[in-house]
Amino acid sequence: MPQITIAGDVNLIGWEGKRLSVWENYESNGKSFSRLWTCWFDSSNAAQEQDWVEITGELSTKIGSYTPKGQTEVKTVVEHHIQNAQLVQVRTKTQQNDSVEAHSPSAMFEDSPF
Numbered sequence: 001m002p003q004i005t006i007a008g009d010v011n012l013i014g015w016e017g018k019r020l021s022v023w024e025n026y027e028s029n030g031k032s033f034s035r036l037w038t039c040w041f042d043s044s045n046a047a048q049e050q051d052w053v054e055i056t057g058e059l060s061t062k063i064g065s066y067t068p069k070g071q072t073e074v075k076t077v078v079e080h081h082i083q084n085a086q087l088v089q090v091r092t093k094t095q096q097n098d099s100v101e102a103h104s105p106s107a108m109f110e111d112s113p114f
Contacts, residue, residue, distance in 0.1 A: 001083070002058070003058060003059070004057065004059040004082060005054065005055070005088065006054070006055055006056075006082065007053065007054040007055070009022065009051070009053075010048065010049050010051045010052075010053055011036070011049070012049065013048070016044050017041070017043075017047075018040065018041045018045075019038060019040055019041070020041070020053070020085075021038055022055065023035070023036055023037075037055075037081070037082055038079065039055050039082040040081065040082065040085055041085050041086075041087075045087050046087070047087060047090050048092070051093065053088075053089070053090050053091075054087070055082060055085050055086065055088060056082075056085070056086050057082035058084050059080075059082065060080075060083050061080055062078075062081070063076060063077075063078060064076075064077050
């Protein structure tokens with residue numbers, strides 16, 4: 001199976017931490033899109049909802065379907081999965097906020113002599 005690495009925000013945790021749903025944001029042809037990944041782990045992991053994660057594993061896809069809220073028509077979609085997933089890195093919401101503050105213009109000039 002092909003290996004893949006994705007990064008995004010944890011949306012949902014299930015199966016005692018062995019399944020993570022992750023929203024990946026990407027651009028294609030100048031437009032922004034989001035893609036939902038379901039990542040399957042052998043054991044529970046330390047990620048929490050809203051954490052930013054980088055995950056690597058085996059790519060798996062299948063055709064699925066769902067009914068959007070407020071609608072009755074079933075939509076056909078491609079479901080994206082990562083089997084035998086491994087966490088490469090995790091950034092908590094606090095770490096993400098600290099990183100943004102550290103790179104803000106006011107923080108960059110905080111120690112300037114003028």
